[in-house]
Amino acid sequence: MIPLTENYRSTQTILDSSREVIRNNTESLEKALQLDKHLSKKAAIDEVQISLLLPSDPQVEIAALVNEIRRLHDEKNISWNEIAIIYRKNSNPIHLIEYLRREKIPFHKQK
Numbered sequence: 077m078i079p080l081t082e083n084y085r086s087t088q089t090i091l092d093s094s095r096e097v098i099r100n101n102t103e104s105l106e107k108a109l110q111l112d113k114h115l116s117k118k119a120a121i122d123e124v125q126i127s128l129l130l131p132s133d134p135q136v137e138i139a140a141l142v143n144e145i146r147r148l149h150d151e152k153n154i155s156w157n158e159i160a161i162i163y164r165k166n167s168n169p170i171h172l173i174e175y176l177r178r179e180k181i182p183f184h185k186q187k
Contacts, residue, residue: 093126138175145181156182 083091127144131137141161148154163169169185176183 090126093128097128134171138172141172142175142179142181146179149181157184 086094129137129140129144131140145159148159149156161169161172173183173185
């Protein structure tokens with residue numbers, strides 16, 4: 077097996093942060109095969125700031141997420157289309173979509 081080490085889609089911040097989260101997974105392919113899969117950025121895009129939210133309750137998570145989105149837009153003047161939320165499964169964001177609609181925050185859902 078040859079692990080890929082160059083990534084053309086993400087910034088280094090996202091790659092490094094993702095690695096930190098994934099490395100805690102005891103069942104990862106990287107651990108099973110004893111690979112050192114440290115990805116490096118090859119994308120021609122600017123670095124971004126990311127946040128990791130670990131709430132104990134799904135409703136608290138949604139409220140905190142929507143509050144942070146509104147804060148970024150209202151206080152930091154970040155346009156709605158510059159904010160992204162990535163889900164592991166396409167069925168997970170149903171409650172978030174309802175909350176965004178209720179708060180009148182525009183969004184686009186994509187598979």
